[in-house]
Amino acid sequence: MTRKDFNAGLIIGAAVGLLIQPILANNLPSFHPDLAERAGIFVFFTLFAPFALWLCALISKAWKGFYQFGQFAAVGTLNSFIDIGVFNLETFLYGSSLIGNVLFATFKAISFLCATTNSFAWNKYWTFNAQEKPKASETVAFYAVAVAGWVINVGVATLVKASGPTDSGVWVNLVAPVCGVAASFLWDFFGYKYFVFKKKTVQRAA
Numbered sequence: 001m002t003r004k005d006f007n008a009g010l011i012i013g014a015a016v017g018l019l020i021q022p023i024l025a026n027n028l029p030s031f032h033p034d035l036a037e038r039a040g041i042f043v044f045f046t047l048f049a050p051f052a053l054w055l056c057a058l059i060s061k062a063w064k065g066f067y068q069f070g071q072f073a074a075v076g077t078l079n080s081f082i083d084i085g086v087f088n089l090e091t092f093l094y095g096s097s098l099i100g101n102v103l104f105a106t107f108k109a110i111s112f113l114c115a116t117t118n119s120f121a122w123n124k125y126w127t128f129n130a131q132e133k134p135k136a137s138e139t140v141a142f143y144a145v146a147v148a149g150w151v152i153n154v155g156v157a158t159l160v161k162a163s164g165p166t167d168s169g170v171w172v173n174l175v176a177p178v179c180g181v182a183a184s185f186l187w188d189f190f191g192y193k194y195f196v197f198k199k200k201t202v203q204r205a206a
Contacts, residue, residue, distance in 0.1 A: 001057045005071070006050050008126055012078045013049030017042035019081040026088045027170050049074060068127060072189050075122040079115040080181045083153075086111035088173055099172070101162055108154050108177065116146045119188070128197035138196060145191035153184040 021038060024031045033041070056070025090107040091099065099107070120142055124130045157180025164171045 001050075001054055001067075005053055005126075009050030009053045009074060010046055012074050013046040014042065015078055016049065016081050017045035019085040020045065023081070023085055023088050023174070026092055027174050049077075068193075069189065071127040072123065072192075075119060075127055076181075076185055076188070078122070079119045080178075082118055083111045083115035083181060084174070084177045086114045087177055091173060101158060104161055104172070104176075105154055105158050108157055108180065109150065111177075112150050112153055112180075116143075116150070119146070123192055124197065128192065130197050141196045142192070145188065145196055148191070149184040149188045152187055153180040156180045156183040 021033075021041060053067075053070055053074060056067045060067035060070075087107055087110075090110065094103075094107075120134075120139075124134065124138075124142075157176045160179040161172055161176035164175065
């Protein structure tokens with residue numbers, strides 16, 4: 001694992017360590033950690049991310065390509081927390097987590113687009129190590145894959161939300177969005193790897 005990857009892991013872990021706290025606070029009324037506990041959560045995720053990448057580097061010695069998948073998973077984790085974090089911010093500002101299906105889909109689409117914009121930069125320049133400046137064709141291809149992922153993500157999340165306990169804030173704010181993220185994860189990885197960045201990917205030593 002290179003120093004660049006280690007630093008990237010620290011940044012991702014720190015961001016997740018910050019984003020997870022308002023998500024927990026918005027869904028767990030009993031979540032009232034003191035400053036030391038909040039710092040502990042932050043430090044845990046900050047250190048865990050590069051450690052997980054190091055484990056992926058070890059596994060990649062026996063399973064070629066696993067390290068890149070680990071990088072994508074790290075970026076995907078950050079994207080997921082941006083997605084769910086923005087969604088929770090929207091429901092918080094709206095004033096209620098008990099929203100209708102149309103408004104839910106709208107909020108979910110906005111949060112997904114925020115996460116996708118983050119995904120483009122991280123996956124292009126880090127996961128798939130593409131050094132060239134973004135081209136129009138590449139950007140179009142990326143968002144074509146992303147739109148399909150958006151349909152899967154929002155569609156599954158909305159379906160799960162509609163089929164569950166509509167009076168549950170946790171179901172609306174956490175369970176349904178997480179199901180949407182999980183459903184689109186593999187689609188995005190293979191789409192970006194073999195369709196968007198396939199000519200730009202450079203193999204690097206783990």
